[in-house]
Amino acid sequence: MEYKVALGPQHPALHEAVSLRMTLDGEIIRDADLKLGYSHRGIEKLAEERSFIQNIYLTERICGICSHSHTTCFTQGVEQLMELVPARRGLYIRTLIAELERVHSHLLWLGVAGQEAGFESFFMYTWRDREVVLDILEWISGNRVHYAMNTFGGVRRDIDELQKKKILDNLGLLRQRTDYYLNLAASEPTFIGRLAGVGKLSKEQAIALCAVGPTLRASGVPMDVRKDDPYAVYDEIPFEVCTADSCDVLGRAVVRVKELIQSYNMIEFILQNLPEGPFKVKAPRKVKPNEVYSRYEAPRGENVHYIKSNGSDKPERLKVRAPTLANYPATIAMLKSGFIADIPLIFAAIDPCICCAERLVQLDNPRSGESQVLSFSQLRSMANAHYKKIDLTKKEAAWPF
């Protein structure tokens, strides 16, 4: 017998609010659907009201985990609009922070995967070691989560020799722990049993459904903005694009652990080859009318900002496409014909950042297919009409069993 279950908006497996509608047959998922729009924040509208400098800190708050991704994406877009060449040392430090952030995000993901699979010790251990990266970031930038390192023309703080040495010292510990987790995740039978063969997404499907980031690379597609369209100084740093061919959640975990090791190599390279010179150049306040499309490889996948300027010190339009939004269609495809037990793992495997992805509310007229903009008073009267229509007295809920 098929029945419908709503997971969310509030559910222990989801760290943010999103509604998953599942059609289940016993333990097997027959159909899945996703409803967005529960945690819309109106950040794009807010960005139009603020100056470019203020917007750096606003875009930083789009996401808590990839905060540097969004500011870098925005900053390098605005730098193109300003026709400004950032300081090289600044770009190196920007890349360093980006890779440190990738380390902390991937370690966080490993822990979340452990928690969703009910492997609490793994969660505790990975998050314990994630503290090391967070401490490094705190030394460099002055804060653990919102680093606020970017500014137009470079970065806001320099790195001295003492900090360099401290980072290199701690990197050894992180390398050792990552190797341990790689071995552990590949040899603990209960954990492999939960990850292997779950949430299959073939290469063709991944390309057709526009998956990004580790989800795409775990399906064997070597696509990475850092290699394909290098920004900052990624064309000068040697690294490999990590892929896996297993197309399942285990593959996504392996891709992330391999990327961790690549990130450690890149951090070492950056610290050893840090160029001398200024770390920022002076930037103008006003921006010529133009538009730009900026790409960035966030820990979760390709992050895109579209910025349009109109000659003032405020953007005319800022459009943010967070990587999670691009991965949603693939998630629905992966969820179909899985088990209930796989739902949290499959959903967590795209590393969802739900609030980052919810950008726009558009109400379509289902009959005519036209879009229309509703004012607040119209919305209010619609809501009142809706609640008048439904009977608020206690209903006889249908209980099928």
Add this chain to the structure above:
Amino acid sequence: MSIKIAPFLPQLLRSLFKKPVTVKYPFEKEAVPQGFRGTVVFNPAKCIGCNICVNDCPAEAIDIIRVSETEKKFKMILHNDRCIHCAQCVDSCPTKTYHMDLEYEVAAFSRHALKIEYK
């Protein structure tokens, strides 16, 4: 990939006899590093009243008010409930009027209690 029986167990048993890493936070405080972005501190003697900080503050947490009609004297009201500790005011100020201290326990029961006035 080689499947073992309980590969995590040795590490777990070793941890059993080690000191836990948890910091008993409200009772024992960890030191924050130099350069930590804590609460904003304002030096009224240096302020020239250019209002760049007010315009640049992303959270609109700063008010600069002229104290006397004749002299160039200013006071600053920091709305610490709105402050996001980004230190943009420190960067923007042309006369280095601002710096950040290491204070991170800024919670209060009322948002009015978080208002700080520098004269």
Add this chain to the structure above:
Amino acid sequence: MAILKPILYILVYPGLIFLMVYSTFCEWFDRKLYARMQNRIGPLHTGRSGILQPVADIIKLFAKEDIVPEKADKHMFSALPVFALAIVCTAALYLPVWHYTDAPSFISFPGDLIVVAYLLTLPTLIFFLAGWHSTNYFSAIGGVRVLTMLFGYEIPLLLALLSPAVLAGSWRLLEITRFYQEQPLLLLANLIGFFIAVIALQAKLERVPFDIPHAETEIVGGQFTEYSGKKLAFFRLLGDIEMVVGAGLISAVFLGGFPGGLLPGLAWFILKTLFIVFLLAAMRAATSRIRIDQMISFSWRWLAPLGVLQLFIVIIIKGNLS
């Protein structure tokens, strides 16, 4: 005087009061071990090193609002936790903790091993009914998972408990413990069975890796989703007491019981059950939750054949002994 002993037996030791106190201690011990294995501190503030934390949790639950779902059968929904708790406490009375070798306890009789195993199965059925009567999809899925798991672990557990009894030639817990106290070396013959029983007990207690019926990241609270307040407190207490009774049963059957009268017997009981709790905590920390289909195939592919092998070993040894 004759009536005093049964009353002491039921109310004090090993009955209600002892069980309540000792089971909360066991929960604290389990939580503390689990936390220390994960580099955490664990309960800390209530009592000395948090020893009263489980009690505080239960008191807190008793003070909370108690909600019965609109569509649920109210009497059934409320009666189930009390029944389950009563059944597990009854099972505790059969543990051979307070008897002198010449005067067996009033409740011990030939075949009480089967009765304890049966009484420990009943809470599982009650969990299923609790899930089914909650009129919630997550509870219903949890309830069905409880029953599905029962088919996995129950037979290996019975096979494992069977072998030491066959070797001792008795179904009476008292005689089994007496047999192994006289010949402690024979305990080694049941080593495989011991590990099967510990794993099956973990499944019976629904702890990681077998916490499938109330896997919080999948089906919220499973069969307990709709339970709150006092009723949930009863279920929590039930889980703790079930752990003590299960550990007591395994230590009586596989570890040679609790010899030496009242006080040494009590010491042995605490020592041996804490050892079992330690094994359970280590298993909980070292594994991740498995899927229901993996659990069933694991128990039928590994646990049940190993149980049969254990039985064969015991039969061969028994043939050689006589």
